[in-house]
Amino acid sequence: MHAEQNELITRIGPGTPCGALLRSYWQPVALLDEFDPRLDPKMAHRQVKAVRLLGESLVLFRDGRGRFGLLDRACPHRGADLEFGRCEEEGLRCPFHGWKFAADGTCLETPAEPLGSTLHQRIRQRSYPVIERAGVLFTWLGAEGSTPPALPALDCFLAPPSHSFAFKGLWHCNWLQAFEVGIDPAHPSFLHRYLDDGSLTDDEAYGRQFRAASVGDVEGERWPMTRVMREFHRPEIRFESVADGVLRLTALRPMTERLTHVRVTHALFPATFVIPLSEKITITQMHVPVDDTHTFWYSFFTGFAEPLDQEAMRAQRLACVTLPDYVPIHGRHDDWRFDPAEQRARTYLGMGEDDINLHDQWAVESMGAIQDRTREHLGTSDKVIMANRRTLLKAIETVRGGGRPPMALDAGAAAALTGPDTIDCIAPAERWSEFWSEQAAAKRAGATWLGAARRDESAARIGAAE
Numbered sequence: 217m218h219a220e221q222n223e224l225i226t227r228i229g230p231g232t233p234c235g236a237l238l239r240s241y242w243q244p245v246a247l248l249d250e251f252d253p254r255l256d257p258k259m260a261h262r263q264v265k266a267v268r269l270l271g272e273s274l275v276l277f278r279d280g281r282g283r284f285g286l287l288d289r290a291c292p293h294r295g296a297d298l299e300f301g302r303c304e305e306e307g308l309r310c311p312f313h314g315w316k317f318a319a320d321g322t323c324l325e326t327p328a329e330p331l332g333s334t335l336h337q338r339i340r341q342r343s344y345p346v347i348e349r350a351g352v353l354f355t356w357l358g359a360e361g362s363t364p365p366a367l368p369a370l371d372c373f374l375a376p377p378s379h380s381f382a383f384k385g386l387w388h389c390n391w392l393q394a395f396e397v398g399i400d401p402a403h404p405s406f407l408h409r410y411l412d413d414g415s416l417t418d419d420e421a422y423g424r425q426f427r428a429a430s431v432g433d434v435e436g437e438r439w440p441m442t443r444v445m446r447e448f449h450r451p452e453i454r455f456e457s458v459a460d461g462v463l464r465l466t467a468l469r470p471m472t473e474r475l476t477h478v479r480v481t482h483a484l485f486p487a488t489f490v491i492p493l494s495e496k497i498t499i500t501q502m503h504v505p506v507d508d509t510h511t512f513w514y515s516f517f518t519g520f521a522e523p524l525d526q527e528a529m530r531a532q533r534l535a536c537v538t539l540p541d542y543v544p545i546h547g548r549h550d551d552w553r554f555d556p557a558e559q560r561a562r563t564y565l566g567m568g569e570d571d572i573n574l575h576d577q578w579a580v581e582s583m584g585a586i587q588d589r590t591r592e593h594l595g596t597s598d599k600v601i602m603a604n605r606r607t608l609l610k611a612i613e614t615v616r617g618g619g620r621p622p623m624a625l626d627a628g629a630a631a632a633l634t635g636p637d638t639i640d641c642i643a644p645a646e647r648w649s650e651f652w653s654e655q656a657a658a659k660r661a662g663a664t665w666l667g668a669a670r671r672d673e674s675a676a677r678i679g680a681a682e
């Protein structure tokens with residue numbers, strides 16, 4: 217890849233072509249948890265938080281009536297920092313001269329001006345819409361006056377709070393390399409390899425990736441995903457477009473004459489993947505640029521059977537970050553807690569067994585803040601990454617030309633984009649394709665919250681094998 221092309225697909229600030237593309241989509245801007253005083257005691261006093269998104273400095277707040285607002289951070293009067301604003305019933309007030317702004321950016325008061333002044337009527341702070349889905353606040357930084365797209369009817373957005381859990385973490389790297397790990401079906405066999413599988417019934421394994429069993433069995437024996445990944449490390453990777461901007465990734469690992477391991481995941485343009493966590497829980501992960509060299513991943517966990525144990529999942533993950541900014545405890549400063557003795561005896565990487573995110577974090581951060589793609593050498597196992605880059609380059613051109621990129625959906629298309637199914641299973645070799653769709657359908661049938669119509673509809677659209 218040429219250096220100019222690498223610049224084009226990685227730089228996302230205001231005025232950049234890729235920034236314009238990413239401003240076509242709703243983006244996660246905070247967890248609802250970030251406004252919970254139990255997690256951030258400052259929130260007991262005032263619900264205001266400075267945020268960075270796509271290289272822009274913003275302030276997110278909840279006014280006294282419970283409405284969320286997202287505004288440009290610098291006060292339009294003389295530029296003081298609204299992060300330190302007074303949070304009031306109807307809006308956020310700048311402490312410098314008392315100008316007050318509603319969640320929609322309307323200037324309500326300019327109290328230092330002479331009585332009868334109409335200055336406030338001519339002032340407006342740039343504001344961005346905020347919506348909440350599955351415990352995450354989303355915003356849209358598209359051009360003022362244009363209409364935001366609709367959010368697709370993904371399972372993670374349809375599940376009720378009892379079956380949803382969301383978490384996030386910061387990575388010190390560019391958004392694209394963060395996303396490219398998730399659409400790389402070859403890496404789990406190496407990066408996440410454990411030399412010992414642990415127990416399948418161990419409570420500690422709850423909510424942890426690759427510790428659960430693949431669906432199906434090998435002559436009556438359940439196999440943990442880790443064992444399959446370790447013993448069969450050369451996947452045949454296939455991908456197909458199942459809707460505009462939606463790639464289905466199939467990684468096949470032939471195990472015996474009769475059995476094939478099948479892992480089906482999806483990539484949703486521009487930066488979301490959907491993968492199985494376990495037989496009944498999926499992860500939808502979005503990658504959101506903070507700026508060119510920092511990225512938040514947001515994971516949505518969706519339960520298809522029992523309600524999720526959010527407290528347990530949150531506690532496990534909070535142990536790996538510092539609040540209020542969700543910065544990982546380990547990182548470049550401590551060599552991502554690398555332990556050569558562990559690398560020799562217990563894991564392929566040597567960065568612990570509990571927090572799989574740390575493995576991915578090392579992979580994406582150790583490349584450097586923005587991966588120099590002029591120096592890489594891609595192989596056959598990188599075919600999805602190549603396909604995604606082609607789509608990305610094309611979408612940037614589409615937006616440059618005034619067109620609508622993939623996944624910037626209108627209401628009809630958004631309602632039709634459901635699922636997508638994802639599974640990790642051990643299938644009969646001769647009918648793996650039918651087998652995984654049957655297993656996915658069975659999982660969907662167990663999700664009472666989907667409703668019968670939705671379960672069938674989804675399978676008909678992008679859930680089932682062709």
Ligand code: FES
Nearest residue numbers: 291293294310313
């Ligand atoms: S700078 Fe904000 S009110 Fe004056």
Ligand SMILES: [Fe+2]
Nearest residue numbers: 397403408576
């Ligand atoms: Fe990974």
